[in-house]
Amino acid sequence: MAGTAERRELSPRSQQQMQERTPPPRAAPPPSPPRSPPRSPQLRVVLTPLPAPQRRLRQKRLLGACGGGAAEGAAQKRPRSEPSCGPEPADGGGDDDDEDERTEEEADGDARLSAYERKRLKNIAENARFFAALELHESAARLHGMAAKGRPHVARRVKPRRAEGGAVQRRSMRLQRMQPPELPQAEAPAQEEEDYPQVPAGPLPMAAGAQEESGGAESALLGTWLRLSEMENSNAEKRMWDMERYHAALSRMQLHHDGVRKVLSSRVCSVAIHPAESTVLVAAGDKDGHVGLWDVSCGTEGGVHVFTPHNLSVNCMHFSPSHPAQLLSLSHDSLRCGDVSTAVFDEICRSEGNLSSFDFLEDSACTVLVGFWDGTVAVVDRRSPRASPELSADIGFQRTRTVDVHPLSRQYFVAAGSVDVRVFDVRWLRRRGSEAVSALRGHSRSVASAYFSPTSGHRVVTVCADDRLRVYDTSSLSASAALVSSIRHNNNTGRWLTRFRAVWDPKQEQCFVVGSMARPRQIEVFRDSGVLLHALSSAECLGSVCSISALHPTRNVLVGGNSSGRLHVFME
Incomplete structure (x- = not known):
């Protein structure tokens, strides 16, 4: 056939194999000039490339x-350059x-x-028809217009600029102690110094002042104190009770309405009981420097007198073991001795805001061991005319909260610090300083108190902020005291309650008492083995936490003080 090429079409399978062997088609080259037809007829095969299967529209x-x-x-x-095997679609709209x-x-x-x-x-065609029927674009446009029309205009708050050193700290005028500009500053009252007088240094008279009792009642109370102190103490010797008898006595102790009295105006920080057996005379000190006396036999009618020998909280107080007419009280600023026979509060030692606790080094109460908040201890001789320590030593504590002298070997004392409890020898303080005789280890947080057992000194009980009461064996005073028992106890009193102090019972040195956060409110009695022996409570008369406790040396009398200045007396 001249001038015409025979066209041979391959099967679809052959075309697909040929497509896989040959690379994808490139752009068509520019048209070349026509050539003259060959002289002899030749067979020419035209292959039409198909789109790759992976190609997607x-x-x-x-x-x-x-x-x-x-x-x-x-x-x-x-x-458009591809040739089409099927009919071309018609141009134009439709x-x-x-x-x-x-x-x-x-x-x-x-x-x-x-x-x-x-x-x-x-x-794809069916999906296109479906989405076109939904009219999503038109609905989205209408909703966007409605939202933009109803959106309120909100003024943005201007953020304060950050300081170069860090974040901006905003403080109110109250925290800055500033008055509002439109209000005039209030003038300080002229009588403020008269309302809150500062206690001067030196001896102070036991004056009536603005007290609860009248002059006659005050004289009667001080006369009762003097009379009790001058009585014979032959039958007031310490005597130990057996455990069965002691437990029965605890069960008989009750709290009645006449055994509850508000003696002070603020939180009780220390309590002491006069050793006389005929009458129960209680002394208490609060956080404002007041010392209150209460004759419990008078009940809720009279029998209370309050003195102000200190400026700050009264942390510790004791009746003198040899002269019960003397009451020694220690505050942050001074240690004083109130003598009812002379009606004077004499000053023994003064240190502005640094005193923490004290104890007697002798039965005659002439020498006193004083602890300081800065971690030092001092020995003060009351017979010295100067009110300064005879000996002062740093025992290596950050704080010295309590000091307690051994009942038999008076040269030893136990000191409780921030996390340390150790036994020291007074004779070594001048030369060795912070070298301890024995260490009571195991406390992970601050210790509130540590006291020897009252008769033999073979035990020491501590109260720690890690919610533990610990009893140690100090019979041998080895380098590391053995732990006898560790009692789980809630000691989280917070900032509004005085911290618990566990004190031994002079009548039974195997037992000690401590306040409790449990409900109903109670005062707990434990054995040194860790067993709860008894809980003193009263549903009608005791509704608060008694943080501070004291026990009578010979009678079944226990006194507890709370944070409102109220005393509770349990008696048999």
């Missing part, structure tokens, strides 16, 4: 074409449904596409 254009149709997008996607149908028919009839591609194009 752009779905975004199909979904977004709401006015056109899937056929238009498919037509735009197909290169209905969307007609174009979709034509697209489906075209996809079904296109021999170049596989069954999978034809099914895919059909699904």
Whole structure:
């Protein structure tokens, strides 16, 4: 056949194999000048390349074409230079449904596409019709307009500028101690110094002042104190009770309405009981420097007198063991001795804001061991005319909260610090300082108190802020005292309650008493083995926490003080 080439079409499978062997077609080269036909007839085969199976049509254009149709997008996607095996779509606009149908028919009839591609194009066309019927774009535009129209205008708060050193710290005028600019500053009252007078240094008279009792009642109370102190003490010797008898006595102790009295105006920090047996005379000190005396036999009618020998809280007080007419009280600023026979509060030692506790080094109470908050201890001789320590030594504590002298070997004392409890020898303080005789280890937080057992000194009980009561064996005073028992006890009193102090009972040195946070409110009695022996409570008369306790040396009398200045006396 001259001037004409025979055209041979391959099967679809042969075309696909040929497509896999040959690279994808590139752009058509520019047209070359026509050549003259060959002289002899030749067979020429024209292969039409098919699109790769991995090639996908752009779905975004199909979904977004709401006015056109899937056929238009498919037509735009197909290169114009490709020859088409099927009929070309007609140009010009038309209905969307007609174009979709034509697209489906075209996809079904296109021999170049596989069954999978034809099914895919059909699904794309159906999805396009479905989303066009939903009118999502129109609905989104209407909602956006409604939201923009109803949105209120909110003025943004201007943020303060950050300081170069860090975040901006805002403080109110109250924290800055400033008055508002529109209000004038209040003038300090002229009588403020008269309302809160400062206690001067030196001896102070036991004056009546502005007290609860009248002059006659005050004289009667001081006369009772003097009379009790001058009585014979032959039958007031310490005697130990057996455990069965002691437990029975605790069960008989009761608290009645006449055994509750508000003696002080603020929180009780220390309590002491006069050793006389005929009458119960109680002394208490509060955080404002007041010392109150209460004759319990008078009940709720009279029998109370309050003195002001200190400026700060009264942390410790004891009746003199050799002269019960003397009451020694220690505050942060001074140690004083109130002698009812001379009606004078004499000053023994003064240190502004640094005193913490004291104890007697002798039965005659002439020499006193004083603890300081800065971690030192001092020995003060009351017979010396000067009010200064005879000996002062640093024992290596950050704080010295309590000091207690051994009942038999008076040269030894136990000191409780921040986290340390140790036994020292007074004779070594001048030379060795902080070298201890024995250490009571195991405390992880601050220790509130540590006291020897009253008769033999073979035990030491401590109260720690880690909610533990610990009892140690100090019979041999070895380098490290053995732990006898560790008792779980809630000692979290907080800032409004005085910290608990566990004190031994002089009548039974195997037992000690301590306040409790449990409900109903109670005062607990423990054995040194850790067993709770008894709990003193009263549903009608005791409704508060008694942090500080004291026991009578010979009678079944226990006194507890709370944070409102009220005393509770349990008696048999």
